[in-house]
């Protein structure tokens with residue numbers, strides 16, 4: 001290495017003096033387009049089922065998977081990798097080649113939802129569908145039979161491609177799987193379906209939580225087909241095989257314990273390189289954070305940028321959507337505030353998660369003057385007769401319980417400040433019904449009444465409670481979320497309306513109300529565009 005000179009002329013710390021300097025000199029950044037969300041979908045459940053060893057991750061229903069895919073697309077994530085959990089498992093994994101099998105149905109649902117907006121990937125492996133839990137077929141002595149398994153993989157590949165997958169991820173570590181699957185796809189006319197080869201897949205204790213996620217029946221281990229953690233060079237042998245067999249992208253898995261392998265692979269190839277941050281890696285960070293032993297968001301971001309530094313182009317991570325949001329819009333907004341001379345910190349938070357909200361309150365360290373409860377949203381526009389209870393529940397969770405969680409957690413700090421303000425952003429839907437809006441209307445009425453009740457309860461405290469109720473506001477996502485990404489339907493809401501309110505109009509209103517002198521409590525402020533006289537009386541031109 002050439003010399004850069006010596007101390008005291010050379011002081012590397014100069015480049016670390018300010019946030020702006022560090023940002024300019026950062027060698028790597030995580031972009032939402034680098035991230036892929038692995039997602040589980042389970043057959044025969046009516047509600048998403050939490051996975052206890054992966055807090056925050058669920059086994060989806062088809063419906064909740066559809067929503068999660070739309071959310072991932074909205075967050076700018078690159079892709080989604082689907083794992084299916086069938087109701088019935090058997091020795092040969094029949095569900096894996098049944099066009100009506102859960103994974104295939106899920107692929108169809110996700111493609112229908114997101115089209116080509118996400119790269120839709122599917123796990124190509126038998127362990128989710130076999131009762132013995134192995135990634136392949138067993139011979140009469142109970143050993144995993146490589147070549148018999150290849151034939152099953154070939155059938156699965158065609159069925160998954162037909163169901164709509166853009167990319168298949170053969171993860172069973174059978175010799176020759178990439179070439180076998182490639183030829184099967186080509187023979188069936190699926191020349192454009194790409195293969196993400198699990199090139200270096202190690203037998204790992206860190207897959208533990210995944211086994212719960214797919215309700216694996218595995219007894220024993222996978223040591224005869226997955227790689228030995230002691231081996232690095234062997235990964236290069238697998239790599240040359242996969243490339244020769246036509247792999248479009250290659251992957252190293254697990255992630256963090258194998259960054260050296262990732263670096264070796266990345267140095268060697270001319271195809272995109274992926275890393276899979278697996279279930280056990282996720283669980284470790286979540287568990288330590290839950291105990292308060294590490295800072296959750298910092299730890300997550302650090303792991304992700306380390307993958308980039310080690311040479312990954314693509315990262316499969318259960319934090320994909322959260323990290324994309326953090327990397328993306330909230331941070332951009334904080335940056336805007338800082339550039340305007342203010343101070344800001346971006347802190348992505350799921351307001352429906354009471355424990356996460358408590359952690360956020362702790363992060364603030366007992367200091368808070370103004371709380372703006374702005375998180376909210378509408379899902380669906382169905383009449384009561386066909387209302388979807390899952391939508392209604394979700395709307396209650398985010399609009400009402402979100403406000404409860406934050407207000408509860410921050411009230412002590414607001415009171416202690418000696419001059420606090422709670423703003424509750426409701427809606428004109430909190431004051432009058434409209435057809436199709438019942439679930440949202442009910443939630444917004446509840447939020448309105450929460451604000452009124454709180455005002456009664458804390459009248460003796462130095463805290464104001466202000467409700468802002470906006471009417472028609474055109475933002476990039478309110479109607480898009482309500483109609484699950486149907487842009488045309490979302491657009492129709494505002495068609496012909498001269499000037500719907502903007503997010504800035506509402507922010508301006510909040511800013512005004514909050515900056516009145518402390519003794520002035522704006523109880524309720526309804527703000528609508530001039531063209532809207534009531535929820536259902538809107539003037540449209542043309």
Ligand SMILES: NCc1[nH]cc(CCC(=O)O)c1CC(=O)O
Pocket residue numbers: 123125126127128135171172206207208209210211222277278279280
């Ligand atoms: N179909 C095999 C497969 N594909 C992805 C994972 C693990 C993913 C994770 O742990 O997050 C596994 C489990 C295994 O090899 O035992």
